[in-house]
Amino acid sequence: MKHMNSVQLLLVEDDPNLGQLLKEYLEVKGFSVKLCRNGEEGYLTFKNEVFDFCIFDVMLPRMDGFTLAEKVRQKDTKIPILFLTAKSMKEDTIKGLQIGADDYMTKPFRMEELLLRIQAILRRTQGDPGSTSPKEHQQIGKFTFEYDQRKLIFQDEEQKLTSKEADLLFLLCQYRNQVLDRSLALKKIWREDTYFNARSMDVYVTKLRKYLRADDKLQIINVHGQGFKLIE
Amino acid sequence: MKHMNSVQLLLVEDDPNLGQLLKEYLEVKGFSVKLCRNGEEGYLTFKNEVFDFCIFDVMLPRMDGFTLAEKVRQKDTKIPILFLTAKSMKEDTIKGLQIGADDYMTKPFRMEELLLRIQAILRRTQGDPGSTSPKEHQQIGKFTFEYDQRKLIFQDEEQKLTSKEADLLFLLCQYRNQVLDRSLALKKIWREDTYFNARSMDVYVTKLRKYLRADDKLQIINVHGQGFKLIE
């Protein structure tokens, strides 16, 4: 049996029967599932916890699935979102596409198929869950960033990074040219979003900016009240 | 790392009768069993001693078996955990799966069956392709590491290792490309996690780094506040 942190899944579905059924099925398949009954509850939950995957019903009380998805996207531009649509409505499909949905399921559907789609999206976005993580080499402007080695290489110069520096830079890279939400970063790297951690993060942003100065096309800009964006 | 003749087993069970019965039975079968009465006691014991196997009742006073298992997993990502569940509760099974349980027993059960399952898990975890058996030679970059011979071989050069050096390198290899928790290493090799032992371990890390320098693709990097990671 594999010892891995399970994928944290946010499921928002107002039909109690379907919701509970899906939750249980996905849990048996090894996911951690948080079930919310309406859009507002879903959004609050999303803000307070860290998830890897979202499944939203489109028709929801208090806030519909698309609005929810938009708000979630503002906070996390990468998280996969899969919609459950009541019928194959063209408008739904279109609107979902605009928001950046990763997939759709039209009710009714077989749970096995849902599972397959989730797995497909996860493979696409994360890489194989079973295999060892591939060596992360990334290009950031003129730099090569070796996350596992904690190195930032520019021409012959090699800047060693501390673990926190590397973690933050890695997250910024994942959200390259997009806003990395402050709170998300704090929760992912510092484990909790507190005042002091936030200040600590600011210090690290300053450090990273210093390292990246060698390439003047690179910038870490602040988006007031939201977070930071690494732009090339 | 001392290769003890018996498997060290941590049993957390609040029912005094069942607890004592299991302890005695398993001891007759050749295990060393530590019995704790509640989750907190179990966790403290786990932190202070070294075990090879955990058996946790799910319903426990002071801290339930799942929470206990999660905290144990944070410290030791490999140790087998078997749950005892009061009834065949689906939620229990699910939550256990997410935590990475290795097996379940639903009460009531026959002790012979428990024994068989423990033995099966131990066979599986020892013969796991991921983990290396102590007797095998392993490759670390350009080196061949013969743990039982306490030798590190590179081309014609053969570096003799002391037992502590070999133990630490062996543990690092088991957690290759993963963080080896400081406290876990201290408990496994030094038997307890104290300030002075920690400093001693740091000295050994320095020694190992010196040995491994011949292959510049190998590194033992520190993860501040957590532990060390051997990366290839």
Place this chain on the structure above:
DNA sequence: TAAATCTAGTTAAAAGATGTTAAAATAATG
């Protein structure tokens, strides 16, 4: 718009953890 308030940028000091070397203590060996 000015003042107040909140958020972020930056630097430096403080606190904590690790790296390294060498001497001291302990254990193993002939």
Place this chain on the structure above:
DNA sequence: CATTATTTTAACATCTTTTAACTAGATTTA
């Protein structure tokens, strides 16, 4: 028992992270 190998302890240097303090923007409020 003397010698040698191993491990621990001590000391000091360095690195990492957090906290504090001060400055500067941004946004809101009156």
